[in-house]
Amino acid sequence: MNRRSYRLEEIAHLVKGEYFGEKDFQIFNLASLEKAHNHHICFVNGEKYLAQAEVSQAGVYIVTESLKQLLGSKKNFIVVNNPYLAFATLTHIFDKKISQRGIESTAKIHPSAIIADDAYIGHHVVIGENCVVGNNTIIQANVFLDDNVEVGKDGFIDANVSITGEAKLKDRVRIHTNTSIGSEGFGFAPYQGKWHRIAQLGSVLIGNDVRIGSNCCIDRGALDDTILEDGVIIDNLVQIAHNVQIGQNTAIAANCAIAGSVRIGKNCIIGGGSAVAGHLNIADNVTLTGMSMVTKNISEAGTYSSGIGLFENSHWKRTVVRLRQLADVPLTQLTKRLDHMQAQLESLESTLKLRK
Structure with a gap:
């Protein structure tokens, strides 16, 4: 039962910080600065x-030492090196725990x-042959x-x-x-105008401390297993296809689609709405910004983007027209034009220097 x-x-x-103020001051919950009492x-x-x-009505503030000095009008503080991490720790303290145990x-x-x-096994749960459910699992x-x-x-x-x-x-x-783990991978062999289903013989292996959001699909492998290593976190509405391997502590935001047999490294961040084509490798420590489309291997750490950012509609239409016009110009012709412009600029610079 929660306190x-x-x-x-x-x-x-609890947050390994130092308190300042009234040590017996009672704290009932976390709140935002705007809504706090x-x-x-x-x-x-x-x-x-x-x-x-400064205008918040909160009773206690989690701050760094330097921020505490700037909030002289407040009385009660907890000083830590990382206030956001301390906040994350406290969310678990005040979270409403599920106390039921046993089998419905x-x-x-x-x-x-x-x-x-x-x-704890809830109402209308179905558990098949030779399954295992570990200690304290809900x-x-x-x-x-x-x-x-x-x-x-x-x-x-x-x-x-x-x-x-x-x-x-x-x-x-x-x-x-509503998430599905281990569903049949999307494997078909084309022959004589028809798709012939390939039975998916692999499994799904999920490591420690993995979090998977709502309405996700993690498909089992065709032969090898689909693998999510320790610490992977996945947002809602994400598709992970068969035989994908995702390295430790990689984060995948909502509405992403990872095609079959992709290898994603450790500590990557995949921005929302991104897609990765099949059979590609992505190195460790890669960040893809939102709506990125990966069509080739990424072998070096770094931040990558694709697509066109948001424009005002009329500006976007003009940009599309220019892109189409540019696509109609042969690359060799475009290169020659650029070389000619560069030569003209160099000639103009030389003339100006002579006049000086």
């Missing part, structure tokens, strides 16, 4: 938020399945675990999730509503 409040001194200890705690993550902090009467579990005593209503699926300890599987293809999930994996 209703914490003292200032306790909160400082006297017994709320807020974080100030930079000088650009000082004006908001409407759940259907095969006798061969192994369910930890302190796990499985919400209407979840389907097909035969031979394994879920590690401290996991959270939200309502209406389907996990098939003998997928194996390690510890502290969070999967949100």
Whole structure:
């Protein structure tokens, strides 16, 4: 059962910070600077938020040492090196925990399945043969675990999730509503005007501390497994095709599509609405800005972009016309024009120097 409040001194200890002010001051919850009341705690993550902090009604402020000096009108502080990280830690303290344990009467579990005593299995959950559910894992209503699926300890599987293809999930994996793990990959062989289905014989392997949002599809491999390594985080509405491998701590924002057999390195950031064509490799520490389209390998770390940014509509139309006109000019002809212009500029510069 969640506590209703914490003292200032306790909160400082939890975030490994130093408190200033009334150590027994009671804190009931987190809040934004704009919405905070006297017994709320807020974080100030930079000088650009000082004006908001000055007029905020919060009772406690999480700040750096330098920011504390600029908020002389306030009384209670927790000083840390990284206020945003401290805020992230406190969200777990004030989060409403699911306290239920055990198996609901409407759940259907095969006798061969192994369910930890302190796990929770919600209403109308179906768990197949030889499945494993680890300690302290929460499985919400209407979840389907097909035969031979394994879920590690401290996991959270939200309502209406389907996990098939003998997928194996390690510890502290969070999967949100309506997501499909281990569904059949999109594999077909064309022959004589027809598509011939290829049975998908691989699985899905998901590492520790992976988070997958709502309405995502992670397909199982055709032969090799689809792999999400430790610490991968995936937003809502993302498609991961068969045989994809995603390296540790890579983040993928909403509405991305990763085609089959792609290899994405560690610590990458894939911006929202991006797409990666099949059988490509992306190096470690690559950032793709939103709406990027990757059609060739990326072998070096860095930030990459594609597409045309937003214009006012009439400006966009003019730009498209110019691009079409440019496409109609042969490259050799365009190069000659540029060389001629450069020669004219150099000649003009020489004339001006002589006149001086």
